[in-house]
Amino acid sequence: MAFHHALKIQEDVCMGCSHCIKACPTEALRVKEGKARLIAERCVDCGECMRVCPVNAIFIEEDDFSRIFDYPHRVALVPSVFIGQFPRNIVSRKIYSGILEEGFTDVYEVEHSSGILMELINNYLDAKPGIRPVISSFCPAIVRLIQVRFPSLVDNILPYKAPLDLAGIYFRKKLQDQGIKPEDVGVFYITPCAAKIAAVKSPVGEEKSPITGVINLNTLFNRVYSVIKREEKGYCIVPEKEQLLPEEMVWTLTGGEAKHVKGRCLSIDGIASAIEFLEKLENNNLGNFDYLEMRACDEGCAGGILATTNRFLVSERLRSRVDQYYIDKNEGKIIDNKNITKYKDYIAGNSMIGGIEPRSIMKLDEDIVQAMKKIQKIQKIRGYLPGIDCAACGSPSCRTLAEDVVQHRAHTSDCVFVAIKVKGGEGMNQVVDFTEEIWGKERFRNMLPE
Amino acid sequence: MKAGYASSNVKKILNQLNLDPVFIRRIAVANYEAEVNVVAHAFKGVMKVYFNPAKIRIVVEDEGPGIPDIEKAMQEGYSTASEKVREMGFGAGMGLSNIKKNTDQLDIQSTLNKGTVVEMINYIQNSR
Numbered sequence: 001m002a003f004h005h006a007l008k009i010q011e012d013v014c015m016g017c018s019h020c021i022k023a024c025p026t027e028a029l030r031v032k033e034g035k036a037r038l039i040a041e042r043c044v045d046c047g048e049c050m051r052v053c054p055v056n057a058i059f060i061e062e063d064d065f066s067r068i069f070d071y072p073h074r075v076a077l078v079p080s081v082f083i084g085q086f087p088r089n090i091v092s093r094k095i096y097s098g099i100l101e102e103g104f105t106d107v108y109e110v111e112h113s114s115g116i117l118m119e120l121i122n123n124y125l126d127a128k129p130g131i132r133p134v135i136s137s138f139c140p141a142i143v144r145l146i147q148v149r150f151p152s153l154v155d156n157i158l159p160y161k162a163p164l165d166l167a168g169i170y171f172r173k174k175l176q177d178q179g180i181k182p183e184d185v186g187v188f189y190i191t192p193c194a195a196k197i198a199a200v201k202s203p204v205g206e207e208k209s210p211i212t213g214v215i216n217l218n219t220l221f222n223r224v225y226s227v228i229k230r231e232e233k234g235y236c237i238v239p240e241k242e243q244l245l246p247e248e249m250v251w252t253l254t255g256g257e258a259k260h261v262k263g264r265c266l267s268i269d270g271i272a273s274a275i276e277f278l279e280k281l282e283n284n285n286l287g288n289f290d291y292l293e294m295r296a297c298d299e300g301c302a303g304g305i306l307a308t309t310n311r312f313l314v315s316e317r318l319r320s321r322v323d324q325y326y327i328d329k330n331e332g333k334i335i336d337n338k339n340i341t342k343y344k345d346y347i348a349g350n351s352m353i354g355g356i357e358p359r360s361i362m363k364l365d366e367d368i369v370q371a372m373k374k375i376q377k378i379q380k381i382r383g384y385l386p387g388i389d390c391a392a393c394g395s396p397s398c399r400t401l402a403e404d405v406v407q408h409r410a411h412t413s414d415c416v417f418v419a420i421k422v423k424g425g426e427g428m429n430q431v432v433d434f435t436e437e438i439w440g441k442e443r444f445r446n447m448l449p450e
Numbered sequence: 451m452k453a454g455y456a457s458s459n460v461k462k463i464l465n466q467l468n469l470d471p472v473f474i475r476r477i478a479v480a481n482y483e484a485e486v487n488v489v490a491h492a493f494k495g496v497m498k499v500y501f502n503p504a505k506i507r508i509v510v511e512d513e514g515p516g517i518p519d520i521e522k523a524m525q526e527g528y529s530t531a532s533e534k535v536r537e538m539g540f541g542a543g544m545g546l547s548n549i550k551k552n553t554d555q556l557d558i559q560s561t562l563n564k565g566t567v568v569e570m571i572n573y574i575q576n577s578r
Binding site for chain 1: 548
């Protein structure tokens with residue numbers, strides 16, 4: 001099975017350090033021949049490697065912007081965090097207009113569909129009291145994390161598509177009802193993260209995504225911001241056709257989803273927090289919860305790896321947009337006109353995702369006898385290794401090196417300390433002495449049989 | 451009180467075998483409960499894991515007060531946990547019954563003021 005990953009390593013920029021291999025929550029990276037290498041089936045596209053890379057060697061592949069012009073109808077599906085990238089004095093209408101200036105024929109905020117999803121979630125919880133907690137399917141990095149690291153929890157994942165897909169389904173149908181041929185419509189999602197790209201290119205539990213292509217959020221931000229600045233005066237501002245509701249504006253921020261779900265709900269953000277929680281959930285020792293909102297980025301999508309503005313500012317900006325909504329509403333400036341609700345039944349009918357399969361990255365062998373032999377071998381190899389997790393071998397820890405050795409991806413002598421012990425000699429012994437001054441006397445004594 | 455380290459490491463190893471996730475989860479739950487019991491009641495304990503292609507056998511042996519009445523302790527809701535332990539959200543009296551629910555074969559040997567040995571066996575063929 002092939003996995004599409006939007007995260008790419010630029011080999012000419014990568015300087016071969018250990019930051020990314022240590023940061024990866026699924027141990028998907030190794031350094032080989034001086035460059036970081038990705039083990040594709042392990043990667044969940046969370047983007048943690050990109051955050052820690054000191055030389056920006058990791059980037060997110062995107063569709064060529066000019067591709068939008070292949071379609072007579074070009075829809076920009078924008079997440080509300082996109083609006084939050086801009087300074088507060090630039091109103092959403094102005095941002096929409098800038099997006100249209102850049103060549104799109106329609107702009108639609110993804111979260112318009114979240115109200116319909118909310119209803120689906122609450123109905124699902126009522127219909128399935130036996131499945132608890134239900135885990136949100138919203139963040140694709142979390143869905144993939146559960147598949148590869150917490151396979152026993154896949155049945156807890158909500159079997160509904162994310163707002164992005166629902167909005168795409170809606171907009172396609174809406175244009176189709178206006179007599180526009182489906183092949184003339186290009187729906188482009190403006191993504192704040194790599195995981196959403198992977199979700200579009202190789203969806204989990206869906207045959208085909210309604211999304212045609214993906215544009216990185218920072219790319220469109222730079223284009224739109226420069227248009228807005230350039231055309232400050234005499235700028236044509238289109239009226240807002242459909243107003244996003246306040247709860248929809250902050251839906252992708254931490255707590256935005258759980259707030260509207262009935263019962264006992266938790267909001268968990270950040271991939272390390274998610275792993276810690278899922279680990280405990282597998283042991284059944286956290287008590288009973290109805291629903292878990294779980295996102296791989298701190299502050300939810302505001303913390304997306306492609307955001308240009310600091311996540312706390314984005315979050316504040318969106319909350320002030322909510323305040324502004326109520327001010328406008330009091331002044332009678334807001335006409336609640338949500339066209340999407342007319343398509344509720346159609347969207348709901350197309351909202352289910354198929355089975356989400358576990359695909360454990362942890363199993364050592366399909367054959368249990370072989371796997372048991374490998375576990376014994378790993379334990380033995382770990383006894384030789386120093387246990388300091390220095391990553392000089394190119395694996396993130398001594399344990400992963402031992403696993404790589406039994407999987408024929410590495411050699412025990414990739415460990416510099418083992419190599420020193422094996423090669424021996426006067427000079428080498430001195431090296432051991434020096435290293436022991438740092439890591440403690442006798443630390444390396446028992447590593448290899450003399 | 452920090453419990454869960456040993457059982458979490460055991461879970462990591464079980465995950466490396468190509469076993470049914472639900473089977474692993476049952477062992478993880480039982481194992482975690484056994485570990486919590488040691489931390490909550492005993493002075494020290496050892497967890498040993500034996501496996502072969504037929505079964506996973508885990509033995510948790512502790513030095514502690516022992517269980518005066520094992521049958522009673524197996525009942526749901528029965529607990530001798532201290533106030534301090536309960537405040538931390540443990541000691542609801544579900545431990546041993548939870549272990550029983552999640553193991554194919556359970557054997558508990560206890561000597562008062564000496565310690566307890568909990569032996570849990572899960573058969574791999576039952577998981578497929």
